[in-house]
Amino acid sequence: MAVDDDPITTLIIEDSLAHRFHVDIVSSGEQALQIFEQLSPDLILLDVLMQGMDGFEVCTALRSHSKGQTLPVVMLTSQDDIDSIEHAYEVGATDFIAKPINTALIAHRLCYLLRAHATLKALGRQERQLAAAQRIAKLGHWEFDPAQGRFQCAEAARELLNLPHQPQGFSLHQVLAQVHPRERAQVEQRLLSLDLAQRPPVQFEHRLCSGTRVLRQNVEYSSEVGGWLGTVQDVTTMHRSAQRIIKLAYYDQVTGLPNRDFFLEYLQRRLDQGGGAEICVLVVEIDALKRVGIGWGQAVTEPLVRDLSRRLMADMDIVALEAPLPSPQAWSLEQPQLLARISDAAFALLSTAHSQACHRLTQRLLTALSQPLAVAGIDLPITAKVGLSDALDCDEDANILLHHALAAAATACLIADKVQTYHRDLDNGERSRLTLEARLRRAINQQELELWYQPKIDGCNGKLIGAEGLVRWRDPNEGLIPPGHFIPLAEETGLIVPLTNRVLDLVCADLRLMHAPGLSPVKISVNISAAQLDDERLPEGIAQRLSSAGLSPQDLELEITERALMARLDSVLGTLTALHTLGIRLSLDDFGTGYSSLGYLGRFPIDELKIDQSFVRDLGTDAAGETVVRAIVALARGLGLYVIAEGIETLEQATWLCNNGCERHQGYLYSRPLERDAFLQLLDKRAPPPPWSALRCPSALCN
Numbered sequence: 107m108a109v110d111d112d113p114i115t116t117l118i119i120e121d122s123l124a125h126r127f128h129v130d131i132v133s134s135g136e137q138a139l140q141i142f143e144q145l146s147p148d149l150i151l152l153d154v155l156m157q158g159m160d161g162f163e164v165c166t167a168l169r170s171h172s173k174g175q176t177l178p179v180v181m182l183t184s185q186d187d188i189d190s191i192e193h194a195y196e197v198g199a200t201d202f203i204a205k206p207i208n209t210a211l212i213a214h215r216l217c218y219l220l221r222a223h224a225t226l227k228a229l230g231r232q233e234r235q236l237a238a239a240q241r242i243a244k245l246g247h248w249e250f251d252p253a254q255g256r257f258q259c260a261e262a263a264r265e266l267l268n269l270p271h272q273p274q275g276f277s278l279h280q281v282l283a284q285v286h287p288r289e290r291a292q293v294e295q296r297l298l299s300l301d302l303a304q305r306p307p308v309q310f311e312h313r314l315c316s317g318t319r320v321l322r323q324n325v326e327y328s329s330e331v332g333g334w335l336g337t338v339q340d341v342t343t344m345h346r347s348a349q350r351i352i353k354l355a356y357y358d359q360v361t362g363l364p365n366r367d368f369f370l371e372y373l374q375r376r377l378d379q380g381g382g383a384e385i386c387v388l389v390v391e392i393d394a395l396k397r398v399g400i401g402w403g404q405a406v407t408e409p410l411v412r413d414l415s416r417r418l419m420a421d422m423d424i425v426a427l428e429a430p431l432p433s434p435q436a437w438s439l440e441q442p443q444l445l446a447r448i449s450d451a452a453f454a455l456l457s458t459a460h461s462q463a464c465h466r467l468t469q470r471l472l473t474a475l476s477q478p479l480a481v482a483g484i485d486l487p488i489t490a491k492v493g494l495s496d497a498l499d500c501d502e503d504a505n506i507l508l509h510h511a512l513a514a515a516a517t518a519c520l521i522a523d524k525v526q527t528y529h530r531d532l533d534n535g536e537r538s539r540l541t542l543e544a545r546l547r548r549a550i551n552q553q554e555l556e557l558w559y560q561p562k563i564d565g566c567n568g569k570l571i572g573a574e575g576l577v578r579w580r581d582p583n584e585g586l587i588p589p590g591h592f593i594p595l596a597e598e599t600g601l602i603v604p605l606t607n608r609v610l611d612l613v614c615a616d617l618r619l620m621h622a623p624g625l626s627p628v629k630i631s632v633n634i635s636a637a638q639l640d641d642e643r644l645p646e647g648i649a650q651r652l653s654s655a656g657l658s659p660q661d662l663e664l665e666i667t668e669r670a671l672m673a674r675l676d677s678v679l680g681t682l683t684a685l686h687t688l689g690i691r692l693s694l695d696d697f698g699t700g701y702s703s704l705g706y707l708g709r710f711p712i713d714e715l716k717i718d719q720s721f722v723r724d725l726g727t728d729a730a731g732e733t734v735v736r737a738i739v740a741l742a743r744g745l746g747l748y749v750i751a752e753g754i755e756t757l758e759q760a761t762w763l764c765n766n767g768c769e770r771h772q773g774y775l776y777s778r779p780l781e782r783d784a785f786l787q788l789l790d791k792r793a794p795p796p797p798w799s800a801l802r803c804p805s806a807l808c809n
């Protein structure tokens with residue numbers, strides 16, 4: 107838009123610009139103000155001297171109009187009229203062009219001006235967007251000149267810090283006054299100790315005075331500022347979520363104490379820090395809590411646990427952690443003590459006292475627990491076990507240190523004062539037990555168990571009459587593990603139940619193979635552990651397995667040790683009777699070692715006595731042992747039972763047994779336990795006779 111009342115000038119302007127721009131000619135200032143909004147020009151050429159309103163007045167009016175504030179306005183002045191040029195600048199003109207107009211250059215001049223204006227506009231837009239984005243992110247920035255001790259805050263930062271409007275900036279003191287009193291000194295220290303070479307930016311968080319909002323500061327040295335450049339962000343919401351996560355992950359929900367994960371992570375930091383000799387861990391296991399939990403449930407235990415944790419804290423001078431709750435990584439390494447609830451019925455205390463002082467601590471702890479617990483109207487005495495360990499022996503591993511204290515606590519019940527300090531011997535047994543248990547559990551699931559078969563022979567004619575299934579564990583790393591290494595542990599831990607189920611599955615599958623055409627199947631026996639005889643579901647489980655494999659109960663025999671039977675005389679009668687009724691044969695294993703009373707023996711549905719190997723070993727050398735074997739054979743006869751001897755290694759033993767009425771034999775003399783496939787070959791009707799059939803028993807009775 108060109109505004110001039112001189113038709114010659116407007117003609118020249120139009121002529122020299124028309125090839126690049128669309129030009130609207132307006133002949134007075136008043137008219138220009140009337141229509142500029144409607145025309146919406148990109149630039150205004152404005153003559154200074156006009157009838158009516160002059161160019162200065164028009165420019166002033168434009169600048170006060172909302173649409174005209176940033177519009178490029180170029181004044182047309184006369185040559186050398188410095189006053190007009192000055193005046194034009196004062197009323198806000200963007201630039202000036204002196205008359206007479208240089209027609210060759212004016213179009214180029216305007217192009218440059220328009221480009222500069224477009225850049226300015228883009229910059230303004232970016233600034234506004236940035237401000238909006240910062241507002242959304244609750245983010246602002248500030249500068250701090252340490253030499254002057256002055257802060258300059260951008261608007262957003264000023265609002266976040268709750269500072270008043272103050273164009274000259276703020277003193278450090280004014281800014282710090284906005285910080286929560288408990289964190290003020292720390293923030294000041296951080297700001298004043300910032301290091302020029304600090305990269306990446308330093309980050310810290312603090313609360314505001316009110317305590318309700320949390321700000322995060324990121325500070326970096328800026329050479330442009332000649333001091334610190336910082337951003338401040340309101341992270342209250344994020345902080346709340348983080349607190350919630352920390353609380354759930356690292357704190358016990360009942361007592362508010364740190365939990366096991368907190369304890370371990372913090373302990374690890376302390377150990378990493380070095381000086382481990384001064385760290386000791388104390389575990390208190392409270393048996394009463396377990397019993398209350400079982401008897402009354404959670405609603406009753408929770409208040410008790412809270413009561414106990416209060417007692418322990420009071421006695422150990424431990425103050426509860428306050429919000430904001432620290433994570434184990436953030437908690438100060440200077441703490442002398444940490445009390446945590448590490449499981450339902452156990453607390454752990456980390457202390458920096460040496461072990462002597464720890465013992466005194468333990469006594470205080472036990473005193474704190476000497477008052478009984480009031481549960482549902484009864485006073486329940488607290489039985490606590492305390493385990494102690496110090497960092498000297500733990501390879502600086504928090505897990506191991508805690509494990510030591512737990513292992514010590516586990517054995518503490520065996521000693522009178524219920525406090526046990528960890529020593530190596532304690533642990534070796536316990537640790538290898540724990541790993542073995544875990545490995546065995548996996549082995550059962552991953553089918554690492556297999557059954558081997560040891561033939562049972564008729565000693566007179568060398569015929570195969572049966573076999574005993576003996577379990578083996580084929581560990582991928584350690585190879586074949588004999589049952590003596592894991593059966594006792596399985597019995598102790600209850601793993602014997604899934605283990606036996608697995609053995610029964612294996613024996614059923616193998617029995618099916620033995621019933622294939624061309625093979626002569628024999629009765630197979632498996633060993634059943636004492637603990638399982640109490641299980642009323644055992645007979646049904648076996649019956650189900652047999653029937654779903656299409657097998658008959660006559661195919662299976664169970665070996666039960668005499669000792670197991672004697673320990674449970676009354677409780678197992680039902681189970682044994684049920685098994686017997688099903689048609690499964692029962693053999694009393696290791697017979698002669700369990701001091702059976704003959705009276706009882708007659709009451710049980712037993713089919714066979716299996717003479718223990720210890721008697722067989724000494725046949726021919728030990729007269730007392732021979733008497734026992736003779737007596738067992740006579741007893742079996744009297745009760746109408748089969749009798750078999752195991753552990754036969756020599757022909758002399760075999761002959762002696764045949765001569766004394768025991769023809770059923772099992773032992774290395776005939777065969778060691780065989781892998782399934784090797785055993786299946788023995789059953790093959792076309793197979794050559796087994797090596798033992800060449801053994802000639804010299805017994806007169808056999809021939």
Ligand code: C2E
Pocket residue numbers: 560575576577588589590593609632633634635665695696719752753754755772773774775779
């Ligand atoms: P056991 O039932 O008394 O089994 C006989 C053990 O004596 C077997 O050892 C067998 O290999 C061994 N043996 C056989 N003949 C001779 C011999 O002539 N001389 C010598 N010195 N030893 C002989 P194994 O297989 O190591 O089994 C040991 C024990 O593990 C078994 O004693 C049994 O109590 C238990 N066991 C084995 N398999 C199972 C199972 O599947 N379940 C349960 N619950 N226990 C099992």
Ligand code: CA
Pocket residue numbers: 574633665695
């Ligand atoms: Ca056996």
Ligand code: CA
Pocket residue numbers: 695696716718719752
């Ligand atoms: Ca045996």
